[in-house]
Amino acid sequence: MTMTNWADLFDRAESADVDLETIRETLESQRHDSSADEREPGSDGDEEAIDDD
Amino acid sequence: MTENPNPTRVVADADVLAADLLVGGEARDALDHVRRHSWVELLASDELLDETERLVASLTDADLAGDHRARLEAERVRVEQPAEDHPALASAYQGDAAHLLSYDERLGSAKAGLTLQPRVSLSIRPPDAFATLFDPASLYKTVDEHSGEYPGPDRDPRDGKSP
Numbered sequence: 001m002t003m004t005n006w007a008d009l010f011d012r013a014e015s016a017d018v019d020l021e022t023i024r025e026t027l028e029s030q031r032h033d034s035s036a037d038e039r040e041p042g043s044d045g046d047e048e049a050i051d052d053d
Numbered sequence: 054m055t056e057n058p059n060p061t062r063v064v065a066d067a068d069v070l071a072a073d074l075l076v077g078g079e080a081r082d083a084l085d086h087v088r089r090h091s092w093v094e095l096l097a098s099d100e101l102l103d104e105t106e107r108l109v110a111s112l113t114d115a116d117l118a119g120d121h122r123a124r125l126e127a128e129r130v131r132v133e134q135p136a137e138d139h140p141a142l143a144s145a146y147q148g149d150a151a152h153l154l155s156y157d158e159r160l161g162s163a164k165a166g167l168t169l170q171p172r173v174s175l176s177i178r179p180p181d182a183f184a185t186l187f188d189p190a191s192l193y194k195t196v197d198e199h200s201g202e203y204p205g206p207d208r209d210p211r212d213g214k215s216p
Contacts, residue, residue, distance in 0.1 A: 003127055004120040006088065007211040009074060010081075012120075016113045018075040020068075024156055027068050027108050 058151035058174060060195050062094045062130075063087050066141035066155035067105040069180050074109060074121050083154055083180035086187045088128070089206035092196050093189075096148035097129040101140035138167050145175050153177045 065073070065084060072080035087093045102122050110118035134143035142160060145153040146167065153160070153175055161177050178186075190203040 004124055005212040006124065009117070009121055009124060010077070010211075012117055013074045013113065016075050016117075018112050020072055020076055020078075020156065022112065023068050023071050023075065023108070026111055027071070027104075030104070030107060030111070 058149050059094075060151040060192055061092055062096050062148055062150035063152045063154065063183075064096045064101075064141055064145040064148065064150045065180075066153065066157060066160070067101060067108050068156045069154045070105045070121075070125065071108050071112065072156070072180075074117075075112060079179070079181035079184055080154075082184040083187070085210040086184060086189070088210035089208055090189060091207050092199070093192070094130045095125075095128060096132050096144050096150050097125060098132050098134040098140055098144045098147070100134055100136065100138075101144050102126060102129070104140050135167075142167060151176060152183060154180045154183050156180075 065080075065087075069080045069083070072078070073084045084095075087095050102125055105125070106118045106122040109121055130148065132144050132148040134140065134147050139160075141153060141155060144150070151174075155177060156179055189206075193199050193203040
């Protein structure tokens, strides 16, 4: 298996038009989403369990 | 914070790892210092690599993100961390790293949320500050196995191999 070296990775990444601000915003959003996911397991749809009769 | 961290251990937050790949500039300058020296260790937990791969994939594509992760996996020193902790902070504290590179200025106060409270002092800096202050000659002397003067870089930062 051939490992991609850093020079190749940087070459391939050059076509991506990404700046630092976008990276920061995307990471913030990603972290916000994952912490929201951790807080909410099973919180949606709990009401259906009451619907018994 | 009573124990001394290891000055040759470095952690880069997901934003710095992604900026190294996608932007270059100061993030790449900082990580080139690490890549040029086999005795400077880049620490990362699986959680930090997961976060970085997700970030790069959302900004580019899954192939590039996967290859970037594979390269990081090959070069990092793996550390374990509590799953719920901040990946970069936890990697640094779990691995007794002296340096954490991040663009997140709030990270210093985030350590209060860690599962295991830090025992070592940690320098949290943006990559430009790290790149400016990095002094390989004095750092070289802190490694027990090293004797004599700093011989210069011992790795090619673009392919990870020793010359």
